[in-house]
Amino acid sequence: MARTQGSHSDITGPRIRQAALSLFARHGYAAVSMRQIAAEVGVQAGALYNYTPDKQSLLYHLMRNHMEELLEAYSALDPCDGPVESLRQFVGFHIRFHMKRPDEVFIAYMELRNLTPENFAEIEALRRAYENALEAILEQGQQAGVFSVADTKIATLAVIAMLNGVMTWYRSGGRLSLDQVEQIYWDMVRKAVAV
Amino acid sequence: MARTQGSHSDITGPRIRQAALSLFARHGYAAVSMRQIAAEVGVQAGALYNYTPDKQSLLYHLMRNHMEELLEAYSALDPCDGPVESLRQFVGFHIRFHMKRPDEVFIAYMELRNLTPENFAEIEALRRAYENALEAILEQGQQAGVFSVADTKIATLAVIAMLNGVMTWYRSGGRLSLDQVEQIYWDMVRKAVAV
DNA sequence: ACTGTATATGAACAGATGTTCATATAGAAC
DNA sequence: GTTCTATATGAACATCTGTTCATATACAGT
Numbered sequence: 001m002a003r004t005q006g007s008h009s010d011i012t013g014p015r016i017r018q019a020a021l022s023l024f025a026r027h028g029y030a031a032v033s034m035r036q037i038a039a040e041v042g043v044q045a046g047a048l049y050n051y052t053p054d055k056q057s058l059l060y061h062l063m064r065n066h067m068e069e070l071l072e073a074y075s076a077l078d079p080c081d082g083p084v085e086s087l088r089q090f091v092g093f094h095i096r097f098h099m100k101r102p103d104e105v106f107i108a109y110m111e112l113r114n115l116t117p118e119n120f121a122e123i124e125a126l127r128r129a130y131e132n133a134l135e136a137i138l139e140q141g142q143q144a145g146v147f148s149v150a151d152t153k154i155a156t157l158a159v160i161a162m163l164n165g166v167m168t169w170y171r172s173g174g175r176l177s178l179d180q181v182e183q184i185y186w187d188m189v190r191k192a193v194a195v
Numbered sequence: 196m197a198r199t200q201g202s203h204s205d206i207t208g209p210r211i212r213q214a215a216l217s218l219f220a221r222h223g224y225a226a227v228s229m230r231q232i233a234a235e236v237g238v239q240a241g242a243l244y245n246y247t248p249d250k251q252s253l254l255y256h257l258m259r260n261h262m263e264e265l266l267e268a269y270s271a272l273d274p275c276d277g278p279v280e281s282l283r284q285f286v287g288f289h290i291r292f293h294m295k296r297p298d299e300v301f302i303a304y305m306e307l308r309n310l311t312p313e314n315f316a317e318i319e320a321l322r323r324a325y326e327n328a329l330e331a332i333l334e335q336g337q338q339a340g341v342f343s344v345a346d347t348k349i350a351t352l353a354v355i356a357m358l359n360g361v362m363t364w365y366r367s368g369g370r371l372s373l374d375q376v377e378q379i380y381w382d383m384v385r386k387a388v389a390v
Numbered sequence: 391a392c393t394g395t396a397t398a399t400g401a402a403c404a405g406a407t408g409t410t411c412a413t414a415t416a417g418a419a420c
Numbered sequence: 421g422t423t424c425t426a427t428a429t430g431a432a433c434a435t436c437t438g439t440t441c442a443t444a445t446a447c448a449g450t
Contacts, residue, residue, distance in 0.1 A: 004398060005446070014395080028308065029223035034438060046440080047398055048214040055438065056310065110305060150379045153369075156366055158357045158383055165356025169349075176346075184345045188353055203417090229408060237444080241410080242428055250408065392450080400442075406437065414429075420422085 013051050015041045020058045025103035029059050029114045059111060060119040064103040067126035073097055074133060081143030088192070090134055091186045095161050105167055131156055137192060148195040159189055175183065205327055208246050210236045211328060220298035222308045224254050232350055237351065254306060255314040261299040262321035269328060278336030280357045282388070286381045289358050319360055328349055343390040354384055 025192030034055055038045040052058045068076035074093060080083045080086040098105045108127075112120060127173040149155035163185060170181060214235035218227045222316060230248055233240040247253045275281040293300045301320075307315060330351040336342030343351035358380060365376060 008447090009397070027222065028225055030223055031309070031350070033436075034437085045438085046400075049439070050397065108222055113221075114226070116207070136413055150382060154364075154371075154376075155383065156382065157360050159268040161360025162353045164358040165352050166355070169352055176349075181349075184349055185353065187345060188350065191382040191389055194386055207427080228406075230406085239429055241409085241430075244409070245427065395445105395447090397444105397446085399442105401441090401443105403440080404437100407435075408433100411422085411431095412429105412431080413431105414427105416425105416427085418426095419424080 004113060010085070012041065012043065012047070016043075016048060016051050017058070017062065021062055021103050021107065024059065024111065025106045029107075029111045041165075056116060058121070059107070060115060060123075060151075062104065062124070063108050063111070063115070063119075064125050066101065066108050067123060069128070070097060071126060073132060074130065075179070081136050082146070083144055084146055084190075086137045087147075087189065088139065088186055091159075091163065091189050092139060093180050094160070094181050095166055095185060096128075096178065098164070098167055099170065102167060105164075109164070122123075131160065141193070146195065147193045149193050155193060162188070199203070207236065207238065207242070211238075211246050212253070215255055216298050219257070219294065219306065220301045224250075224302075224306045225233060237297075251311060254302070255318075256345050256381060257299065258303050258306070258310070258318050260320070261296065261303050262318060262325070265292060266321060266325060277341070278332050278339060279341055279385075280282060281332045282336065282342075282384065283381055285332060286354075286358065286384050287352065287377050290361055290377050291373065293359070293362055294365065294367075296336070296353065297362060300312065300359075304359070307340070326355065329354060336388070341390065342388045350388060357384070357387075 014185065016037065020032075023037055032047055035045045037058075038048055048058075052061075059166060074097075076090060079091060080089050091126060108123070112117050135152050138147055138149060138152045138159075142152060144148060166181060166185065170176075172178070176184075176194050211232065215227075215233050218232055218235060218374075230240045231242055232253075233243055247256075248303050259306070272284060274287060303318070307318065330347050333344060333347045333350050333354075334344055337344060337347060348354060361376060362378065364372075371379075
């Protein structure tokens with residue numbers, strides 16, 4: 001047999017990426033086989049290779065897409081007045097952006113070690129670019145005397161680590177609204193870097 | 196052929212656990228084969244089954260051991276005077292304990308989804324017990340009026356997430372000593388939960 | 391209606407996987 | 421020195437792995 005009814009590239013391509021995303025997030029890259037991804041799409045394993053040269057590329061492009069969208073969305077924000085307001089904006093943006101993409105976030109964090117060295121280097125560079133945006137804010141606030149951190153690099157990583165913690169417990173429809181979560185985390189971040 | 200020179204249970208057992216620990220941490224549970232573990236020990240794959248019923252048990256016991264040692268070490272600490280001092284002690288303990296066991300920490304966090312449901316439930320219970328110790332401190336301080344957090348549960352998770360961030364970047368022999376790291380994080384935690 | 395191509399199938403590949411087991415032997419106990 | 425058992429081997433198992441490819445066919449363009 002061969003080509004099936006309704007088969008089309010514009011449809012199958014995204015569905016493969018979606019299936020890979022969801023399966024990688026749930027079971028981990030190494031634990032998911034090409035046949036499982038194909039089955040989720042309703043296709044045979046061989047068909048995947050019309051859309052990706054190999055399994056590694058599937059992972060890499062998911063991660064790069066996510067990081068590029070993150071950076072684009074962040075730089076599309078309106079500029080803010082002063083470091084405090086910028087930090088508040090960063091906290092809100094980070095929480096909301098990541099909440100909407102739990103699978104992508106999970107993969108971008110957990111599957112770094114399954115990238116080839118070259119792919120890892122590229123993803124890592126994008127991640128650092130994002131971290132640098134936060135560090136610039138802290139640095140600015142530090143020099144303006146409105147923040148007081150012992151080390152801006154460490155504070156950057158500490159704030160991001162803290163914010164990422166949200167993803168491990170927040171479920172929409174739970175006890176707290178996104179607004180409340182944002183407010184709570186902003187309180188803690190603000191105080192943590194305060195003078 | 197069969198039993199080799201120098202073979203002994205007291206030696207091989209720990210070496211298998213050590214090899215599994217190190218390989219799981221570096222490449223992930225799903226990506227490591229029993230043959231790789233055996234090769235690291237210098238033994239054939241079949242020999243592993245004198246020490247573990249299966250691969251899953253190997254992972255489970257590594258994680259349970261780690262969590263139990265964590266809880267034991269924490270409860271062995273001298274009691275502190277008041278919530279502020281208790282929190283400072285917790286921060287220092289957490290950073291130092293986890294720094295000494297980077298592989299165990301990494302596995303305990305990353306490989307939860309590779310546990311069977313029953314094993315997962317057990318490990319998760321131990322983790323919650325540890326979190327509860329911190330939450331009790333925050334709760335106490337909140338009621339005594341020395342801390343001010345909107346939600347003790349969230350603050351607990353936020354503080355632990357922030358502290359765990361250390362493991363992703365700290366390398367001994369780097370720019371900062373453990374004492375400095377501890378001091379920097381304590382400053383941030385203290386301020387984050389301050390009134 | 392006819393043709394060309396994009397898109398799927400399904401079989402095949404070489405090798406890896408977790409696990410079992412009959413067998414051999416090193417070292418302890420007597 | 422003999423016996424016993426704990427501890428290893430290495431082959432075998434059924435199944436799964438990522439990937440390739442000849443082949444078939446649904447759809448688009450004419």
